[in-house]
Amino acid sequence: MGKNVLVVSGHPRLDDDSVANKAIVEELAKLDGYTIDRLDALYPGFDFDVEAEQAKLVAADVIVLQYPVFWYAMPALLQKWMEDVFLHGFSHGSKGKALVGKSLVVSMTIGAPEEAYGDGAAVRLEDLLIPAKGACALTGMEFAGFEYTCGVSYASRVDDAARERIAGAGREQAARVARLVDSL
Numbered sequence: 769m770g771k772n773v774l775v776v777s778g779h780p781r782l783d784d785d786s787v788a789n790k791a792i793v794e795e796l797a798k799l800d801g802y803t804i805d806r807l808d809a810l811y812p813g814f815d816f817d818v819e820a821e822q823a824k825l826v827a828a829d830v831i832v833l834q835y836p837v838f839w840y841a842m843p844a845l846l847q848k849w850m851e852d853v854f855l856h857g858f859s860h861g862s863k864g865k866a867l868v869g870k871s872l873v874v875s876m877t878i879g880a881p882e883e884a885y886g887d888g889a890a891v892r893l894e895d896l897l898i899p900a901k902g903a904c905a906l907t908g909m910e911f912a913g914f915e916y917t918c919g920v921s922y923a924s925r926v927d928d929a930a931r932e933r934i935a936g937a938g939r940e941q942a943a944r945v946a947r948l949v950d951s952l
């Protein structure tokens with residue numbers, strides 16, 4: 769049987785000013801076994817249905833966190849989803865075993881060029897993964913890897929050709945995410 773993949777989309781404005789995340793989510797939505805959890809559409813006021821979100825996580829074999837890096841972290845929407853849904857007794861604690869054995873994949877888009885996260889930078893690319901890796905350690909999920917695209921800032925969207933280049937990079941990232949999930 770195929771894997772049940774839950775893509776949790778944390779971009780706060782996917783229909784508004786997103787190019788990269790929009791392309792990634794649209795591509796992943798076409799794949800068998802993938803469910804897209806669009807937090808911006810379901811919870812514009814950040815008021816989560818905790819039971820519904822926990823049920824989606826329980827049903828998933830693989831959880832993909834899909835988000836743009838904002839201030840070297842997840843957007844507040846996705847961060848608050850995690851704070852509200854990953855509760856003691858559900859995801860961690862002596863009786864919180866609901867996520868044990870599931871795979872977690874991080875799929876990020878990043879405004880700055882790759883050099884900005886290279887040797888000598890205050891923040892390295894791997895540093896961006898610390899919250900996800902920490903969550904895996906605490907919940908018993910397996911950190912299964914990550915995909916990313918750098919250089920997709922708003923400043924780089926100078927014309928339609930530039931936007932199409934970013935959308936194309938997003939589609940390529942979606943294909944890499946799908947290959948990573950297939951390999952698990």
Ligand SMILES: Cc1cc2nc3c(=O)[nH]c(=O)nc-3n(C[C@H](O)[C@H](O)[C@H](O)COP(=O)(O)O)c2cc1C
Nearest residue numbers: 786787788789836837838839840877878879880921
């Ligand atoms: C509030 C905000 C904070 C951001 N912080 C960062 C950052 O810390 N590092 C970075 O490289 N890019 C940063 N960016 C750029 C975003 O990562 C980039 O716009 C996004 O990945 C593009 O995806 P999209 O086309 O789906 O919106 C930030 C953008 C916004 C709006």
